[in-house]
Structure formats: structure tokens, C-alpha cells
Amino acid sequence: MDHLADASNQNSQPQTQISHLALDIGGSLIKLVYFCRYSDSCRDDYDDDELRSQNDSLCSKRGNSRPVLEGRLHFAKFETSKINDCLEFLRSMKLRIGGFHESTAPLSDKIFIKATGGGAYKFADLFKEKLGVSLDKEDEMECLVTGSNFLLKAVHQEAFTYLDSQKEFVQIDPNDLYPYLLVNIGSGVSMIKVDGDGKFERVSGTSLGGGTFWGLGRLLTKCKNFDELLELSHQGNNRVVDMLVGDIYGGTDYAKFGLSSTTIASSFGKAISDNKELDDYQPEDVSRSLLRMISNNIGQISYLNALRFGLKRIFFAGFFIRGHAYTMDTISVAVNFWSKGEAKAMFLRHEGFLGALGAFMSYEKQCLDGLIVHKMQQKFPISVSSAGDKIYCSQNSNSDENASIECTVYGT
Amino acid sequence: MDHLPNVSNQRNSQSQTQISHLALDIGGSLIKLVYFCRYDDSCRDDDDELRSQNDSLYSKSDNGQPVLDGRIHFAKFETSKISDCLEFLSSLKLCLGGFHDCSAPLSDKIFIKATGGGAYKFADLFKEKLGFSLDKEDEMECLVAGANFLLKAVHQEAFTYLDGQKEFVQIDTNDLYPYLLVNIGSGVSMIKVDEDGKFERVSGTSLGGGTFWGLGRLLTKCRNFDELLELSHHGNNRVIDMLVGDIYGGTDYAKIGLSSTTIASSFGKAISDNKELEEYEPEDISRSLLRMISNNIGQISYLNALRFGLKRIFFAGFFIRGHAYTMDTISVAVNFWSKGEAKAMFLRHEGFLGALGAFMSYEKQCLDGLTVNTTQQKFPISLSSAGDKIYCSLSSNSDENGSIEHSVHGT
DSSP states (O other), X not given: OHHHHHHHHHOSSOOOOEEEEEEEEOSSEEEEEEEEEGGGXXXXXXXXXXXXXXXXXXXXXXXXXXXEEEXXXXXXXXXXXXXXXXXXXXXXXXXXXXXXXXXXXXXXXXXXXXXXXXXHHHTHHHHHHXXXXXXXXXXXXXXXXXXXXXXXXXXXXXXXXXXXXXXXXXXXXXXXXXXXXXXXXXXXXXXXXXXXXXXXXXXXXXXOSHHHHHHHHHHHHOOSSHHHHHHHHTTOOGGGTSEEHHHHHTTOOBGGGTBOTTSEEETTGGGGOTTOOGGGSOHHHHHXXXXXXXXXXXXXXXXXXXHHTTOOEEEEESTTOTTOHHHHHHHHHHHHHHTTTSSEEEEETTGGGHHHHHXXXXXXXXXXXOOEEEEEEOOSOOOOOOBTTBOSSOOOSOTTTXXXXXXXXXXX | OOHHHHHHHSOOSSOOOOEXXXXXXXXXXXXXXXXXXXXXXXXXXXXXXXXXXXXOSSEEOTTSOEEEEEEEEEEEEEGGXXXXXXXXXXXXXXXXXXXXXXXXXXXXXXXXXEESTHHHXXXXXXXXXXXXXXXXXXXXXXXXXXXXXXXXXXXXXXXXEETTEEEEOOOOGGGOOSEEEEEESSSEEEEEEEETTEEEEEEEESOSHHHHHHHHHHHHOOSSHHHHHHHHTTOOGGGTSEEHHHHTTTOOBXXXXXXXXXXXXXXXXXXXXXXXXXXXXXXXXXXXXXXXXXXXXXXXXXXXXHHTTOOEEEEESTTOTTOHHHHHHHHHHHHHHTTTSXXXXXXXTGGGHHHHHHHHGGGGSSXXXXXEEEEEOOSOOOOOOBTTBOSSOOOSOTTTTOOEEEEEEOO
């Protein structure tokens, strides 16, 4: 473990040492996962003294006498359209060369980072040019599944249901995890049937995803970003824009076929009216209808695919949800309704970082530093704030979102 | 058949259209009308050939029942402009006999068969403005009755559309069931049809014609649905949609079978800070919107067909309107997802299923004992639209909304 020892002796000022970093570069967002050792007092924007007091063990020995690094997995995200912010962030983190060095090549020759998502291909040249790092590409679906299995098996209170405004953590039995349906809602949506560790099939998807909500929302409301759009929807009333069964039937239900008068018959159906122009509608109402439309649709298609393969558990991932009550409620209700209670919709706390985590996990497969990610126990949920355009972790009322994960890494 | 002789003798000095039967389907966005017009009164049409066929005023059929030859005509109005519809109905000088409930006195109760939500919502309005009672028929039942009727009795009603080719489907009436009926109106209903009169509404989606029209109107300022459709002809969806190639830097995501031109995220490019709504071409927006809605409907339809082992999916409703890009998108979606197992088919009288079904329900009652019998669509007639009063939609395909030659038997 030469490199690490070098690193710890090198600087007089405390600096963030990265031992491992992985990226998931998607259509709209770049997700980062990086491991930060306690030995170097990871600087964060918040003070958690409890955390630093745990930094005793720099390099203890474990049973099989491999060195152990204790630290935390941190998360960050950037807009893909603002990739330079991401590059800047990486530069400022003073990448430890040792952490990315492929054992066989000379020190200064080749530095690489694990990366997944389409951007691993699209921006490979940019990373080389601006940072001098090569992107070691990992398959997107594989990383999503790896990340998902990891979170579900190793992180405490990762999955939860959301019904009747009640959040309830789900106890996952690692021996009874498979099979399940993983629905990753990014710019677009992928639906993956997971049968075992590393055993999966992308069975479906839909192009009506987070990018659709954000894109249409931006055109219709002039909101500047996704969070603003979500925030607006809180105050909206979808009945202004949506055509309900009651609107068509004159106030009554269409009981014969189980459609209550408040069921949405046609999303945005009222907007066909001559009487109002776009400017006459409240952006809150538009945002809410849009959110409902996309969420409901995803819930329905997810359910139809779960049904198709006899799957009872559907885990929703990706940055579309962001712990937003109305979104989770809509999806949960859709799944619950269509499946007559048979299928269950579940959400993940680290929803948007599955791909990056999966890419991170793939380091262990190679003879890198021989670092193996081992145990994970999430102990101190930390809420991280966003500052202007540089979003490190999304602003969220739920302090559990995007919390870093305490983690132990073994060296060989 | 007392009433009919009265009617034929009542003939006015000016030729007028006599309606023997009329049915309505009052939906969220459109009101669809079906009315039967007898030849003896020279239904005014632009087709002279037709008039020469008007010989048989009153022939007898095999069982000795009087037969009225005529045509079933179609018309539609926007539900928001229901007054236009009421005006049209007034002007048709409805023959009282045609709507008279046998048991009630002549002047007491006049009613029309009506389906769709509007049969409930506008019942009072019809009563107030026209003096009619709306005899409500169930919407799903009418859709299915209308579909079965069209598929069994009308020549060249169903067709497939692949690779820009329209191909009529020969329907074997003994091998019609089961099938999936997808009615795309303001919203979408998906009905599994097992037999005549045996069906189940298995699914639906709120992303339908109303969504396309509503979102389209907000985003492009188009005045009506047809204008929106017309725009989409010239659009390029790649301006606004985020394709797999956009995310992957030009390549396919071959491993999971996604080509670079597959749409990864509809409207995904519109998240960009660089452009505002006004900077996008309405053609591109319309095309992306159309693609999004059509693809989604195709996918959910397929998933439901799969669920019940159905190989044939018939698409109805006024969303499609013979529009090539729409039919192509839906067909490709169904074909792709089902790996060629399921077939998407379209109906020429797509938007009138409900109204036809309601019309058919007259036979069930002791009305005039009129029963709808044979129908053979012989002379496709294209009707034009004039301003806001759309009687039948303007369409390049002259087969669209063609009236159906029709014989009605009396008892």
C-alpha cells in the first residue's frame, strides 16, 4: 500500500484524499461517488464532530491481515450541460494519483476513473483533454443493478414504501431479495428484471421520464431547474388542466367500470379550451398535472412489466423522485391500484447514485490497488446543502437523502 | 309501421333531409353523430350515382318486412361548441316518428340514443333546447357494438399501416374474437372483446388525444387538432427529443438493443438553458408530442394485448385521423415490442364506434321495430369541413368517414 502511505505523509494542510472515484454520466446529470478516508479529515461544509472522533483507526489490521481503510462514501451531482463545473470539482479534489493507478503501468502514464452512463463514451475525450484521466467504461445497466443490489443488501434503511403519506422503511432479507423489478427514472426510464447478483435483463423502458418532465415543464413554466419545477407542483391543482371523468360525465362517477369522478380521463384535456392561453394558466397547476401525468404513466408501465414477469417488488431509482411526496404518492397509488395491492412500490434513499455506486464497486474486480469495498453501515445521516448552481447534493427536506455512507475498504 | 308511410307522404315541396334514426356519442372533446337518411327523400349528396340507386323506396325483404334503403351519415362537432350541434339537429327537421317511444303519446316524449359522458352531462340542455330526452347507453358497450358491427359488416373497414403502406385486412367474421379494442379519444380505453356483447375494460391511459391537443395548444398556439397534426408533418423530433445517440455520443447502445436514433427521453433536450419556448419550431414540438403520445399508447396497448394473449389490436377514436406518422408510430411500437407477434390495425370509421353502437341499440327496443340489417359500404364519399362547423373531418383519404349504405328493416 505504498501510495496511500505516501499520500498521508505528503501534505501539511489537511486535504481530501480520494482513493476511489466513480462517475455515472447521464443525459441530464453527472453523478459522482467518491471514497474519502478518515485519516485525512475529509473537509465538508458541515461540522459533525462525532464523525471526526471516529477517525482513530488510520490503518488497522483485520483478520486476514489486510490493511483496512475506514472512511466514507460521498455523493455529488452536476448537470451534464455544466460538465465544466464537474471537471473543476474533480480538479479541486486533488485526485490522488495512487487511487487510480493501474498497477501494471508506470506512475505517470495512465490515470483512469471508472465511469458509466452514455457520457462515459461521449465525454471520454474531454476528460482526457482537461484532466488527463482516461474513463474506464462500465456498462450502465450492469452498474445500476450492482449498485442496487449493494444498497439493498448492505445499507441500513435504504428502501422504503410511501403510502397514505407514510414513509415506512422496508426490511430487506438479503436471502430473499430476488427477483425484483428495478425501474431507473433518469432522463428516460429503464426497467430491469433482476434475478440475482449480476443476473439481470433490461425488459422495458419508456421515453417519458425525468427529462420529459423537466423539458416540458421548462417550456410550459419557464422554471429554471428541476427542483424549482418540483417545488411549484406542491401548490398546484391538477383539476384546472386535467380533464377528469367527472368533467365528461357531468360530475358523476363512471362506476360501472370503476372510474371515480376524480380519476383523470385525459391529462391536459382541459387545455384544449379556446378560452385560455398558456399565460392564463398558473405554473403550479401545469407543473402538478405534468408531474402526475409522468408519474402515473411510469407507475402503470412498471406495474404492467412486473405483472408480466410475476414480480411483486418494484424498486424505483433515479433522480426523478427526490423524496417528493406527490411523486411517490402517485407512483405508489398507481402500482397499488393497478395491481390490486399485489405489487409494492418501493423507493431508495440513494436513488440517483445506483450507477455511480455500481461503477465504484467494479474497482474491486480489477487488480487496482486491490481495494475491496467491504462493509457499509450508514450511521450518521448528513444533509448536504446546495450552493447556487453547484449542486453537490440536492437540497432536500429529508435529511437522509444523499447521505454519505460510512464504509470500510480493505487493501490486499 | 304506421309512422313511416306518414313520413313519406308528408314530403315537403322542398327536398328535405328526413332522419329516421339518430344517435349521439358525446365525449370530452367531440360530439359524434350518426344518422340514417332514407333515399326516398333524396338525401342531398354530391354523388349523383347514389341518387340513381334510389329506386327501391320500399321493397320487401325475404321475411316480408318492409325495407328502407338509405345511408348512415356521420358528423362531428367540438363538445365546447355544443350549440353548433344543437343547431344542426334543429335544422335536420327531425322526423318525430323516428324517435317516438311506441308506448307514449306522440307529442309527449321524443328521445335520441346517446352515449358518452355527455349523455349525462348535457341531458338537461338537450331537453331545454330541443325538447329531446337522451336515452343513455353505456359508452363501453356502444364502442364494442360499434366495433363489432363495423368489422363484420362494412367492407374494407380495418387496415394495417406499415412502411408507409396501407393494407386492408380481410376479417373472417367467424374468427373475429378475441381482440383488443383501443379507443383513443380525449383519454384512452382498452377493451378486451371476447364475443358479441362480452367484453371487459381492462385498462386505459390518461395520455390520449386530449393530452396531445391540450399540450399542443399550450406549446404551439395551434387553433385546433387538425392544425396541430398538419404541423407535425414538417417537424423533426430530434431537435427536442433526447436520443440514445445524444447520451452515448453518437453510438448505439447495442448491448440492450437501443439504436442511436431511439428516443431515450421525450422532450429531453428542452431542459437546455439555451433556448426558450419561442425559439423552438412549432413543427418540431408537434412532432415530438405526437410521437410521445403515439408511442406510449402503442406500448401500453401491446403490454395489455400480451397480458391477455391477444394478437389483434384495433385502434379507434379520433386521434388517428388517417395520419401517416401517427399510424406508423403506433404500428412500429406494437410491432417492435411484440417482436412481430401482435398486429396494429386501424378503422376507417374510427371515431364513430360509440355513436354507431348507440345507433344499433335502437333495434333492441320496441321503437319502430326498426332493425339495422345489411350494410355495405359502396360509395365512399368525402365530406368537407367548413370553418368551425366540422361535419366530417377534412382528410386526404376520401374513404374517411364515408357514409355507409344501409338497409333498415321494419317489423
